[in-house]
Amino acid sequence: MIKFIIKGLLRDHHRSLFPILIVTIGVWMTVFMQAYLSGVFGDMIDTTARFSTGHVKIMSRAYAEYADQVPNDMALMGIEQIMTDMQSEYPDMTWVKRINFGGLIDIPDDEGETRSQAPVMGYGIDLLSPGSTEIHTMNVVKSLVRGRMPEKPGEILISDLLAERLEVNLGETATLLSSTMYGSMTMHNFTVVGTIKFGIMAMDRGAIIADISDIQLALDMEDAAGGILGYLPNRIYDDNTALGIVERFNQQYEDEDDEFAPVMGKLVELSNLGEYLNYAGSVSTIMVFIFVLIMSIVLWNAGLLGGLRRYGEVGIRLAIGEPKGHIYRSLIYESVFIGFVGSIIGTVLGLGCAYWLQVVGLDISAFVKNTSMMIPNVFRASVTTETYYIGFFPGLFSTVLGTALSGIGIYKRQTAQLFKELEV
């Protein structure tokens, strides 16, 4: 009987091609959307983790409250001890200190007068200590446009756009004007040894990268930092693990009344990405649901028409003594077959497109010129395990549902009634 059904399907193109086409398109779009969303949101999370919050981040309570303003006068103190503690408590994790700072960069001429000047957003990271993971984390080497990496104290990288604006050349001196942790003005000379471009508009407008020891010195922040960032093993963010670490850490300081006591937060809270993450999750679910709905309706209608076209077949199969349930079931088998074939083709096409978007990427820099969000300028899809199977839900579900609905007609009608309809 199965052979009989398959033969019928293969020979009757009305019965197979159109539904397979519908399923293919729906599955294709579902698969592609899933990969696209997981790529975009994955990139947002990744970028935020790398440049801004880590997976978890320890700050002083006061700093955490005004984190947007990088208030270094509220910086976390005693960081070396905290880092050592964290490192021994979570040896599989990576813990790093960072200082973000605002200020002006001033390029002097030969006489020491200001040649050009611009506001900057600075990142003090561990560039120089052996075994530091920060260069890798911040993608510094890949982002290097001109020059070389800093090799000794006093050397900095500045954003390529900024370098152009300031007309500063490699090897020239740049003076940072900023305020110390204690509120007084400070000036510190650096040598520009390279320019960088991260492909993140928020940073490329005016970032400078310096070694954190230099910045601690310049801003009078001995044993202090804006924050300590922790990265989970293998650098894969897991909200539950992060939550556990955060709760445990914060419990230790619960009773302290000091506004400079350390407090830990996790990526999704610190960055407001939580909303995006939920959004991503529900968008995927809604997409799948909508596709199931639309495709079911289309296929239901197709099934009804096909069903009418096939009343003759149903009638004759009843007449030769095939039970209704048997016929109904064989229609369901057919739909499973169609759903399966459509899902496979759709998934292959969707994967193809997703893979293409993963490699080539979609440049959105024009749209994010003025954003301060840590969004990469190029959206890329990301093919995940889910990408491979997600399409089968709408694919199989809608064909089976569509057929089940249109097939109910067989059950509801009296056998003789089916025959009446078959006579015309």
Next chain:
Amino acid sequence: MNNSALIIVTNLVKTFPMGKREFTALKDINLKFNQGEFAGIVGPSGSGKTTLLNIIGSLDIPSKGEAVVMGQSVSGLSPKKAADLRNHHLGFIFQTYNLLQVYTVYENVELPLLLRKMSAVERKKLVLQSLEWVGLMDKIKSRPAQLSGGECQRVSIARAMVKSPEIVLADEPTANLDAKNSHNILQMMEKLNRELNTTFIFATHDEKVIKYLRRKISLDDGKVVGDEIVKNK
């Protein structure tokens, strides 16, 4: 021999709902059919022939009275039992052939056997035998669309005969055929009736069919108005 009756219809009434009122399509029918009959239910269009044939074929149930087919009352049968009865004891032939277009002649005839537990070898034997009866051995691989009307009706005869049923029900089998083909298939069915002792019951108003009948049951407005044995056949 009345005690060998294959079909016994007693006080059969069939009504259809028609708006608020009821329409009575069959009125108090009493009939018996014995093994080996070549009988026809004859009457004008709308007289209830198809309705009666459908009830005998367990495709429909009586409103009142009883139709006992092969010892089983049609009204009391579960859908599954009714399907079983049709599969094992009844063959149907329709005016419009009702062949499945995507399947070959061979596959169309094979279809009823697919519902049975039967080896492929045995199936093949029966299908070929049945196609030989109707003289279509050379069209085994053709599709219905490639056949003439007469050939299509022969395929549907083969399909009805393949399981060697006791009873074949033929509803206006010649309505779409020309005279030559009509005679051709009637002779074929007459031969099968003689050789295999299969009971044939026709529903028809076609004179060409009536000439072949050995028993003619006249139906008019849902009532049996005549039941005669035709002599010299």
